[in-house]
Amino acid sequence: METLYRAIDSYCERTGPGIWAEPLNAISNLAFIMAGLWGLREARRHRAGGFAELLCWWVIAIGIGSALFHTFANGLTVWMDVVPIATFTLGLTVFNLRRFVGLSRPMTALAFVAFYAVAGGLTALLPDWVRAASNGTSGYLPAFLALTVFGVLLVLRRHPAGWYDLAAAAIFVVSATFRSVDAAVCDALPIGTHFLWHVLNGLMLGVLLASVARYGRPGGTPAAFRPSAAA
Numbered sequence: 001m002e003t004l005y006r007a008i009d010s011y012c013e014r015t016g017p018g019i020w021a022e023p024l025n026a027i028s029n030l031a032f033i034m035a036g037l038w039g040l041r042e043a044r045r046h047r048a049g050g051f052a053e054l055l056c057w058w059v060i061a062i063g064i065g066s067a068l069f070h071t072f073a074n075g076l077t078v079w080m081d082v083v084p085i086a087t088f089t090l091g092l093t094v095f096n097l098r099r100f101v102g103l104s105r106p107m108t109a110l111a112f113v114a115f116y117a118v119a120g121g122l123t124a125l126l127p128d129w130v131r132a133a134s135n136g137t138s139g140y141l142p143a144f145l146a147l148t149v150f151g152v153l154l155v156l157r158r159h160p161a162g163w164y165d166l167a168a169a170a171i172f173v174v175s176a177t178f179r180s181v182d183a184a185v186c187d188a189l190p191i192g193t194h195f196l197w198h199v200l201n202g203l204m205l206g207v208l209l210a211s212v213a214r215y216g217r218p219g220g221t222p223a224a225f226r227p228s229a230a231a
Contacts, residue, residue: 004076012182012192014073025070028195031202032063039209049218051095056212058088059205066198089143090116092208096150099216100161119145134180144172164211168204175200 007017014021036059043052061084069081093115097108119142131138147169154162179197186192 005074008073008075008078010073011070011194012186012190013194017073019071022070022073024191024195025198026067028198028202029063029067029070031199032066032205033060035202035206035209036060036063038206039213042210042213046213046217048213048216051099051218052212052216055088055091055095056209058084058091059209062088062205063202089146092212093146093150095212095216096146096154096161096165099212099218100150100154100159101157115146115149116142134176135183137176137180140172140176144169144176147172159215161211161215164207168207171200171204171207175204 009017011022011025013023013025020026036056039059040053040056043049043056065077065080065084069077071077090112093112094108097103097111098105101111103111122145123139123141126138126141147165151162151165151169154165156162175197178193178200182192182194182197
């Protein structure tokens with residue numbers, strides 16, 4: 001139990017174990033909550049269905065969990081930060097495969113397992129110096145690969161959601177850079193850059209929720225069955 005409540009000091013802005021030791025890192029999580037609430041409104045306006053609305057609530061949970069971690073930074077709240085992010089990534093992958101690519105449930109399960117087996121394997125093969133240099137951001141490689149792979153696949157199949165995935169991937173590159181350099185710039189910038197990871201990822205998730213709301217309606221035309229321009 002002591003391990004669960006042991007204070008964690010992972011980011012430049014934190015200078016002590018106090019509750020309000022990371023104000024910018026905590027407050028910047030409003031970007032996730034705002035993105036989730038906006039996405040929820042859009043999902044309902046476009047009648048995107050329960051799955052789409054669940055993804056919006058998931059984004060709100062990411063903001064709450066991350067805010068709790070950056071307020072009460074310990075071994076318990078770190079799971080409140082990590083679990084919503086990881087499960088949202090998995091849920092969005094299923095959404096892409098089902099609603100956009102148009103796979104059946106068995107094929108979705110097969111593609112899901114195959115993709116994350118490869119992505120997880122590539123992440124595990126990264127050398128230790130990459131993990132250290134990226135300040136642990138390399139652990140988000142599967143999420144980046146999901147955005148890129150499905151973005152390219154959907155663009156090739158002329159599905160508009162693909163461009164949203166690729167735009168989100170581009171934003172992620174910038175946000176990941178800010179997360180990676182947080183410790184390196186600490187002496188010159190005591191507030192650090194981790195809060196920019198939150199702000200930009202809130203924007204990124206807003207982009208993804210826009211595609212979910214606009215193109216993920218149940219019964220919509222999946223990419224796998226969209227006619228090409230030459231047809």
